[in-house]
Amino acid sequence: MRRVLAMLLLWATHSLAGAAELRFSIAESWSMPLVRIEREQPVEGIIYDIIQAIARETGITPRYHVMARLRVQEAMQSGDIDVRCYVATQWLTDRPGEYVWSIPLIEQRDLLVGRPGDTTPSTPEALPAQAIGTVLGYTYPTLEPLFASGRLQREDSRSQLLVLRKLQAQRYRHAVSNQLSLQWFNRQLPPEQRLPVLAVLQEQALGCMVRSDPALPTQAVLRALVRIKQSGEIERIIRRYTDGPAAPSR
Known part of the structure; x- marks a missing residue:
């Protein structure tokens, strides 16, 4: 009997732990x-x-x-x-x-980001035809018409950090970043090397x-x-x- 009670107690304890x-x-x-x-x-x-x-x-x-x-x-x-x-x-x-x-x-704010020193506000529609840094698997509703028309082309990376690093290395002229990731990235750089926000794309x-x-x-x-x-x-x-x-x- 004691063995049965012990087994029931063990089962009940296990069930509670699993539920937690x-x-x-x-x-x-x-x-x-x-x-x-x-x-x-x-x-x-x-x-x-x-x-x-x-x-x-x-x-x-x-x-x-x-x-x-x-x-x-x-x-x-x-x-x-x-x-x-x-x-x-x-x-x-x-x-x-x-x-x-x-x-x-x-x-969350999705931002159009430029290279250091590029502080002129811009809109996606005003950009010349080019590849733009994006994250693989992410959707950008405000940019989809420009991707569909071929005016802009996605250059996907596996993470937001890689997108910003490629922009910093001048692999492309513009990229899309969420605001939190851009703030994190820029806080580790001196002011003259920080990536500027050119436009808010979506909130x-x-x-x-x-x-x-x-x-x-x-x-x-x-x-x-x-x-x-x-x-x-x-x-x-x-x-x-x-x-x-x-x-x-x-």
Whole structure:
């Protein structure tokens, strides 16, 4: 009898531990300040810190699934991840019905960026025909008509960091970058070498999607994100990686 009770206790403990784990997707194409990955696991960055805040507020244990960005939606459809953060409704071709949206957490701005010293404001329509730095798998709605007409050509890189490094090396004259990545990149450079913003292309509200499953603490995660946002913690996390002295090179 004691053995049976011990086995039941062990099973119950295991079940509770399993229920306290959530699988978070991490896109391979992300770079700092969003995330830094070592040995296939995130170790710092804005998204990493937000997930750590969720874990602290809810008591769950995060499990990170690092994958190609184009694989994330497939993983959602097959139920292989529980939470996807840093996502906008416009990015999804099919919206899985079993996921619930959080409140908007981060305002992302896509920027047209030039070479150092090029401070003349411009619009994409005013650019001469050329290749422009972009991230593989990312969509840029304001530029799609120019890509379709052949006026501009995509030159894809695997991450936003590589896009900016190629622009710095003068591989092309212009690139697209989100504001957070550009701030991170520029803070490590002297003023005369920083990449200038020529235009704001698009602004999008980003949040998280949480799988709606009776076995998961879906509502607890959503409530935690409300508290984290309202407390100002997300803004403090962003400032940690975009303001102040330059971060050490890695």
